[in-house]
Amino acid sequence: MKKIHIALLVLIAGAIGVLLTFLKTASTYDTIDTAIAKPGKFVHLMARLDKSQPVEYDAIKNPNYLTFTAIDTLGKSVKVVYHNAKPDNFEISERLVLKGKYQDGKFECKDIQTKCPSKYKEEMKITDKNTPGTSIANPEPTNSAEKKY
Amino acid sequence: MDYIGEHLLPGQLGHFFIVLSLVASLVATFCYFRSTQSKIDDESARWKKLARYAFITEVVSVLAIFSILFYIIHNHLFEYHYAWKHSSRSLEFKYMLACFWEGQEGSFLLWSFWHCILGLILIKSSKKWEAPVMTVVSFAQFALATMIAGIYIFNWKMGTNPFILLRDSGVFDNAPALHLNLDVNQPLRPDYMSSIKDGNDLNPLLQNYWMVIHPPVLFLGFASTIVPFAFALAGLWKRIYGEWTKPALPWGLFSAAVLGVGIMMGAMWAYESLTFGGYWAWDPVENASLVPWLVLISGIHTLLIYKHSGHSLRATHLFFILAFGFVLYSTFLTRSGILGESSVHAFTDLGMNFQLLSFLLVFVLPALLLFFRRYKEIPTIQKEENTSSREFWMFIGSLVFFLSAIVIIGKTSLPVFNKIFGTKIAPPEDAEYAYNSIQVYVAIILALLTAVTQYLKYKETGRGYFWKKILTPTILAVILSGLLFAFATINYTKKGPVFLGSIWMAVICSIYTIVANASYIWLGIKGSLRLSGGSIAHVGFGMVLLGILISSSNKEVISNNIGGIPAPLGEGEDPRENLTLVKDVNMDMGKYTITYLGDSAHPKKQLSYYRIHFKSKDGKEEFTLMPNSFVNYKGNEGLMSNPDARHYWNHDVFTYITSISNPDSEQDTAAFRHANLKPGDSLFYSNGFLILQELKRKDSLPVEIFGPGGSLYEAPIKIFSKSGSVYSVTSRLAVAKGEMMSLPDTITSESLVLRLQKVNPDNSIELGVKESNAVMKYITLKAYKFPYINLLWFGVAITAIGIIISMIRRIQLNRLKGSGS
Numbered sequence: 001m002k003k004i005h006i007a008l009l010v011l012i013a014g015a016i017g018v019l020l021t022f023l024k025t026a027s028t029y030d031t032i033d034t035a036i037a038k039p040g041k042f043v044h045l046m047a048r049l050d051k052s053q054p055v056e057y058d059a060i061k062n063p064n065y066l067t068f069t070a071i072d073t074l075g076k077s078v079k080v081v082y083h084n085a086k087p088d089n090f091e092i093s094e095r096l097v098l099k100g101k102y103q104d105g106k107f108e109c110k111d112i113q114t115k116c117p118s119k120y121k122e123e124m125k126i127t128d129k130n131t132p133g134t135s136i137a138n139p140e141p142t143n144s145a146e147k148k149y
Numbered sequence: 150m151d152y153i154g155e156h157l158l159p160g161q162l163g164h165f166f167i168v169l170s171l172v173a174s175l176v177a178t179f180c181y182f183r184s185t186q187s188k189i190d191d192e193s194a195r196w197k198k199l200a201r202y203a204f205i206t207e208v209v210s211v212l213a214i215f216s217i218l219f220y221i222i223h224n225h226l227f228e229y230h231y232a233w234k235h236s237s238r239s240l241e242f243k244y245m246l247a248c249f250w251e252g253q254e255g256s257f258l259l260w261s262f263w264h265c266i267l268g269l270i271l272i273k274s275s276k277k278w279e280a281p282v283m284t285v286v287s288f289a290q291f292a293l294a295t296m297i298a299g300i301y302i303f304n305w306k307m308g309t310n311p312f313i314l315l316r317d318s319g320v321f322d323n324a325p326a327l328h329l330n331l332d333v334n335q336p337l338r339p340d341y342m343s344s345i346k347d348g349n350d351l352n353p354l355l356q357n358y359w360m361v362i363h364p365p366v367l368f369l370g371f372a373s374t375i376v377p378f379a380f381a382l383a384g385l386w387k388r389i390y391g392e393w394t395k396p397a398l399p400w401g402l403f404s405a406a407v408l409g410v411g412i413m414m415g416a417m418w419a420y421e422s423l424t425f426g427g428y429w430a431w432d433p434v435e436n437a438s439l440v441p442w443l444v445l446i447s448g449i450h451t452l453l454i455y456k457h458s459g460h461s462l463r464a465t466h467l468f469f470i471l472a473f474g475f476v477l478y479s480t481f482l483t484r485s486g487i488l489g490e491s492s493v494h495a496f497t498d499l500g501m502n503f504q505l506l507s508f509l510l511v512f513v514l515p516a517l518l519l520f521f522r523r524y525k526e527i528p529t530i531q532k533e534e535n536t537s538s539r540e541f542w543m544f545i546g547s548l549v550f551f552l553s554a555i556v557i558i559g560k561t562s563l564p565v566f567n568k569i570f571g572t573k574i575a576p577p578e579d580a581e582y583a584y585n586s587i588q589v590y591v592a593i594i595l596a597l598l599t600a601v602t603q604y605l606k607y608k609e610t611g612r613g614y615f616w617k618k619i620l621t622p623t624i625l626a627v628i629l630s631g632l633l634f635a636f637a638t639i640n641y642t643k644k645g646p647v648f649l650g651s652i653w654m655a656v657i658c659s660i661y662t663i664v665a666n667a668s669y670i671w672l673g674i675k676g677s678l679r680l681s682g683g684s685i686a687h688v689g690f691g692m693v694l695l696g697i698l699i700s701s702s703n704k705e706v707i708s709n710n711i712g713g714i715p716a717p718l719g720e721g722e723d724p725r726e727n728l729t730l731v732k733d734v735n736m737d738m739g740k741y742t743i744t745y746l747g748d749s750a751h752p753k754k755q756l757s758y759y760r761i762h763f764k765s766k767d768g769k770e771e772f773t774l775m776p777n778s779f780v781n782y783k784g785n786e787g788l789m790s791n792p793d794a795r796h797y798w799n800h801d802v803f804t805y806i807t808s809i810s811n812p813d814s815e816q817d818t819a820a821f822r823h824a825n826l827k828p829g830d831s832l833f834y835s836n837g838f839l840i841l842q843e844l845k846r847k848d849s850l851p852v853e854i855f856g857p858g859g860s861l862y863e864a865p866i867k868i869f870s871k872s873g874s875v876y877s878v879t880s881r882l883a884v885a886k887g888e889m890m891s892l893p894d895t896i897t898s899e900s901l902v903l904r905l906q907k908v909n910p911d912n913s914i915e916l917g918v919k920e921s922n923a924v925m926k927y928i929t930l931k932a933y934k935f936p937y938i939n940l941l942w943f944g945v946a947i948t949a950i951g952i953i954i955s956m957i958r959r960i961q962l963n964r965l966k967g968s969g970s
Contacts, residue, residue, distance in 0.1 A: 063807070
């Protein structure tokens with residue numbers, strides 16, 4: 001066997017090894033129930049903001065503290081603590097991907113990904129369709145804004 | 150029905166040219182194919198001529214589509230969905246191009262446009278390779294034309310058409326106001342256009358000058374990967390092995406330079422306009438564009454091996470096929486919506502997944518099939534590479550590059566994996582570290598190989614020669630690394646000593662690469678600029694690595710929250726990286742004292758600029774940064790922030806707004822609480838305490854204002870805040886014409902309102918105290934320090950220059966040989 005073939009095999013084996021270890025360290029997408037079932041484990045929680053519950057955030061007191069209640073599609077809810085600034089479009093976000101772990105009765109969140117209609121205009125159109133009675137939501141604010149100037 | 154105010158002609162022309170482009174590209178593909186297959190020279194030439202006419206028709210059509218769509222956007226013809234969705238009247242001219250390629254349709258058009266330009270050059274320059282190479286290019290043009298066709302074939306929609314009218318796009322389906330009798334089942338009102346005054350505007354995050362220039366460059370990079378691919382395929386197809394590498398090499402180099410620069414322009418855009426705090430986040434979209442580049446670089450190196458030693462032709466074929474394959478795969482990943490959760494900036498699903506997947510498979514499967522069928526025919530050299538030869542180590546380097554690309558794309562493809570196998574695997578806790586922890590070793594190996602390999606000769610290197618040549622640069626690199634080790638630190642300790650050690654190792658190897666390759670320009674090729682392309686590119690590559698390593702590992706958050714009240718913290722290290730600035734109040738941040746001075750608004754958009762004054766504590770410099778933010782833009786609650794940075798030669802101070810005081814909540818809901826105080830008494834409030842100094846009464850007052858017996862009380866109050874600040878106010882109460890009047894005093898920075906309400910007979914006062922956030926204007930910001938970021942940008946430029954020098958030399962060599970034979 002040529003030396004270069006040996007090198008080839010070793011490197012390919014290395015690459016496969018790396019990918020397998022990656023799968024081992026990978027986390028999972030979870031609902032609130034399954035996240036609570038494995039406390040202390042880092043998960044991606046798929047949920048949305050429960051707007052009937054208070055959102056606590058005061059940038060003056062502490063810009064790095066946000067708590068709120070998240071609710072998932074199964075109707076289960078959990079209190080979430082996030083030690084960072086409130087993300088953009090947090091309130092209007094339709095879906096939140098909360099990365100963190102469940103601990104001591106609350107979800108300690110390390111990172112929040114918001115899924116907003118604003119970043120995804122195509123999705124906005126779909127929401128318009130789902131809300132009966134809304135007229136074209138998009139041009140209206142612009143027109144009123146234009147009148148202002 | 151006729152509608153008032155519509156301009157239908159551009160759209161009709163557009164539709165016509167789309168169909169023409171579809172037909173012309175198909176005809177061109179067919180004719181080039183026949184020309185390639187034909188054994189008779191005459192016949193082949195006739196087909197070729199026909200094919201050229203077809204391709205030129207295709208070029209004209211694409212240019213026409215391009216111009217018409219731009220005309221529609223430029224003239225604000227909002228009856229067209231594309232203009233309505235992506236542009237607005239307030240959009241500056243420079244961003245009209247940016248909004249042109251914001252949508253899928255426009256970016257496909259851009260890609261198609263570059264294929265046209267490349268195709269024309271290929272027709273002019275590639276001589277006997279024209280027919281097979283252009284078959285591939287024309288077919289790609291056909292595939293791209295289907296993406297914007299928007300034609301229904303038995304209920305299945307092929308592509309999305311950029312010329313679709315707003316009223317046909319389904320946007321009005323739930324807008325009764327625009328229909329007759331306010332009923333959505335009725336037709337539209339003929340004058341519906343009078344209600345469509347403006348479009349949706351370009352996504353604010355894309356309103357950045359990099360978005361004008363980055364997509365065209367990136368797409369030129371993507372588009373040009375088809376050329377080496379087509380040459381490799383042409384070689385297999387015509388069974389003329391190896392010869393195709395000559396014309397393919399300059400194309401490969403061109404593609405590598407342009408794609409590399411395009412990717413890094415995207416990184417600059419991310420750095421300057423996104424707020425994830427950096428230029429690279431291993432986001433799937435970034436990875437998907439990086440991977441073809443890595444594979445392309447592998448291909449270029451194996452091609453050079455083949456040129457000089459006859460080895461590695463098979464690998465070159467594979468790499469060029471896969472480089473283009475990964476371009477198509479990344480197209481699929483980023484446009485199909487499959488990335489969903491895992492990417493911040495992917496396109497949304499337009500229901501074209503099947504088509505995108507076909508686009509990938511229709512090129513990659515036949516190419517790979519042809520490659521494996523011809524595999525045995527591709528010439529190789531049986532003799533083993535000598536381990537002292539340049540080709541041996543170059544091959545190892547190419548392989549490491551390629552495998553690192555495979556690892557990156559493997560990790561990025563997690564959502565695809567989930568989709569196929571129904572699993573629910575998510576990226577790990579620290580997704581960036583998952584990449585960094587591996588790629589740092591790739592960097593070490595590659596930097597080392599890049600440093601050393603140029604000093605090896607092809608075929609075989611004498612020991613004496615090698616050591617003699619490499620001695621000086623090695624000593625130099627050791628000295629430099631030693632100096633760096635002694636005088637600089639790398640602060641990235643959060644991942645433990647092993648990773649820190651790896652970073653150091655990679656830093657040293659990058660320095661070695663820079664020094665060794667720079668020296669080689671004199672030691673190896675005697676300072677000849679013409680020959681030094683490779684070395685210059687390698688120096689640039691070393692600088693890129695060094696810039697990445699230092700700027701990322703010494704990146705520092707300087708906006709640590711020290712002003713606010715510490716909140717109850719969870720276990721572990723929680724990010725406390727945002728700092729709140731109250732208007733006009735100085736705050737400490739790193740070596741600066743910073744003050745929020747106020748904001749100013751954009752005249753046309755809901756865009757605010759925040760003036761933040763920086764003053765270094767040693768008093769040596771002062772400057773103002775103006776990060777901006779779209780506030781509640783187009784009815785979207787919240788902020789979309791664009792950072793601002795202060796550039797120094799050796800670091801950047803980078804800041805952006807994370808939250809602002811809500812202008813809507815300015816209604817004051819807090820109430821006064823009352824306290825009785827005597828002079829010298831103190832009173833606590835939530836953020837400190839205050840002391841009533843004394844109470845003064847003034848009697849000799851003008852009677853015409855105060856009436857008889859009027860009086861004025863003055864109560865000087867000192868306020869001691871927790872933060873150490875001391876404020877003095879004087880509250881006043883006037884008794885005039887039998888009425889008591891007092892004005893509240895506001896201490897903005899303490900969100901404190903005081904009012905002297907009553908003076909009691911026993912010389913005590915009743916003081917009203919109110920604490921309210923509404924009195925404060927504040928912003929919360931995040932600030933980073935990025936050291937040596939310029940090294941990265943500079944390195945990218947040097948790499949590109951080096952590659953271009955090589956490319957020019959290769960073109961010249963090809964010309965010389967061409968005229969000689």
